[in-house]
Amino acid sequence: MGKEVTAVFDIGKTNKKFFLFDKDFQEVHREYKKFKEIEDDDGYPAENLPALQKWLKSLFGAILKSEKYNITAINFSSYGASFVHLDEQGEPVTPLYNYTKPLEQELIDDFYSKYGPEQIFSRTTGSPDSGMLNSGMQLYWLKYEKPEVFKKIKYSLHLPQYLSYVFTGIPLSEYTSIGCHTALWDYEKKDYHDWVYREGMDKILPPIVSAETSINMNYNGKHIKIGVGIHDSSAALLPYVRSIKKPFLLLSTGTWSIALNPFAEGALPNDAAATGCINYMRINGKPIKASRFFLGKEYNHQVMELSKRYKVPSETHRTIDFDIEIYSEIIKDFEPTFSWKFLEGESCPVKTTYPHKSFEVAYHQLMIELVKSQLRYILNSKGNTKITRLYVDGGFTDNPIFLELLSHHLPAMKLRTTDNSLGSALGAAIAISDTELDAKFLKRNYSVKKHVPLIVT
Structure with a gap:
């Protein structure tokens, strides 16, 4: 058996990285990858999600076959404010929208007219108005601007949890991804904000677990502990x-x-x-x-x-x-x-x-x-x-x-x-x-x- 290691996919906006760490958390292997952006359904630059998913699985599959390393665990870190929306079959129903994609001011004003005022909302959610960088606004935008697409969504996963889902097939939500200026979380109630329930968004957000959670699985014939991802x-x-x-x-x-x-x-x-x-x-x-x-x-x-x-x-x-x-x-x-x-x-x-x-x-x-x-x-x-x-x-x-x-x-x-x-x-x-x-x-x-x-x- 090779050296026991933990694998990590660290997905940035520009660089996609893969690391192996030994039991003392010393780096023993790394790989970098870049993908050209594609266009979303509105012609705005977006992450190449199909290419990313293919790279994740092919690279990990190749490393698993290595005699040099014995992978016992894998986890995922990624930028936030980004959702992958899955249908009943577990397939993405939208592109991975870019958090810099602009939202119509009319939509934002409509949101705050229902759930504001903005100053109080920002304090409670820890999320000053930042458009799509408040990832919860993406759900609101889809519901009212692309209702036919929204109806197809079974689960919406933040990107770190989607990376885990690629390997486990288990949809989950996780605190650090929910809590990063998403406008979803009420820090005073320590629960989703009222608007999430009133708009029915809770129905497409999977159960919440801690970032310390892991799933023991048999992956390609190998027993591996798979993390749920972290912001x-x-x-x-x-x-x-x-x-x-x-x-x-x-x-x-x-x-x-x-x-x-x-x-x-x-x-x-x-x-x-x-x-x-x-x-x-x-x-x-x-x-x-x-x-x-x-x-x-x-x-x-x-x-x-x-x-x-x-x-x-x-x-x-x-x-x-x-x-x-x-x-x-x-x-x-x-x-x-x-x-x-x-x-x-x-x-x-x-x-x-x-x-x-x-x-x-x-x-x-x-x-x-x-x-x-x-x-x-x-x-x-x-x-x-x-x-x-x-x-x-x-x-x-x-x-x-x-x-x-x-x-x-x-x-x-x-x-x-x-x-x-x-x-x-x-x-x-x-x-x-x-x-x-x-x-x-x-x-x-x-x-x-x-x-x-x-x-x-």
């Missing part, structure tokens, strides 16, 4: 929750920078939409207060503009370290100079100006302004929770100025960075494992580094 953000948070005993915040940085607080109590604030606050859910059904900020998207745009303006190579920003003298000079008579393109609701000049003589100084100015905004989102997520630890993972852990400014402005918090390239895949493997994680797990598996800030006067 990727909740999966990425799980190793931290399982191994850190004291309250903490996790700042997951990339295109979106998401501040996650798994220790928040109570509902979201009244101004949830304005502060970027939403809810995710832990595997035990408890809320995660999160605050989203379009950091990476704005950063990439502004760095490209700065590189053109100062005529430097596009990678120059990666070589710049924090300079106390430059920082002190900028903040002496500080004025914002950047006009944001992607940061909605952020106050900024009407037009970007370039008063600085060098790219290095202008880049420091950019980071100062971005971190000023980022701090608000961290504090919105923190709320009144007594938290003294901040973990940062993702792309901005390689940005020394970002880290230096964060630690400077948050002196009461201990800042740690982690190398979390496995992210949600590792969380999915842990979710169906009986292994208890100790306090040293992150240090062994995530290369945790303490950040000691410079003294800035």
Whole structure:
């Protein structure tokens, strides 16, 4: 027999990944795949669901035959806000609609006229109005815009649970997928929101189970424990929750920078939409207060503009370290100079100006302004929770100025960075494992580094 491993399919919007982990959660194998998008029935870009399903089964079938590995369990992590709708025969009746697909404002207004007002609804469900990104709105849209299609639906599965269904044939719902800004869950009642029952949506939503649930099956002649799938953000948070005993915040940085607080109590604030606050859910059904900020998207745009303006190579920003003298000079008579393109609701000049003589100084100015905004989102997520630890993972852990400014402005918090390239895949493997994680797990598996800030006067 080969090495005992847990398999994980980690399905992102762009990259589809497959991992094998040993009993110590060390990666021993990985494969990547990309699929070209297809068009849905309205001509909008959509996931190529048939190609994805075929890849899942063919790759797993091939790995099962390997003498090198003995697969004992498999689980699935995936992006949320996406449904696969199945008919009586268990076949998809619609494309896998893209959560960026726009909804008619008239439909949204109709929904809130029945079940609003919007501000109260957003607080209760942890889901500010985000169109199709609130996946429950997709059900409402199908019912009223495509009623003939809606009538064919036997079950609607969130994508992580559909991935599991491909292997088990058992339709299930799961807390972390229901709880990720879907507008389906009432965090005060700890049940589906009233509108779900009034519209009859509960009839097509399968029974709810925990993300720790697994199904023991004979698959292709092999006894395997099959997980029910987990939402990727909740999966990425799980190793931290399982191994850190004291309250903490996790700042997951990339295109979106998401501040996650798994220790928040109570509902979201009244101004949830304005502060970027939403809810995710832990595997035990408890809320995660999160605050989203379009950091990476704005950063990439502004760095490209700065590189053109100062005529430097596009990678120059990666070589710049924090300079106390430059920082002190900028903040002496500080004025914002950047006009944001992607940061909605952020106050900024009407037009970007370039008063600085060098790219290095202008880049420091950019980071100062971005971190000023980022701090608000961290504090919105923190709320009144007594938290003294901040973990940062993702792309901005390689940005020394970002880290230096964060630690400077948050002196009461201990800042740690982690190398979390496995992210949600590792969380999915842990979710169906009986292994208890100790306090040293992150240090062994995530290369945790303490950040000691410079003294800035």
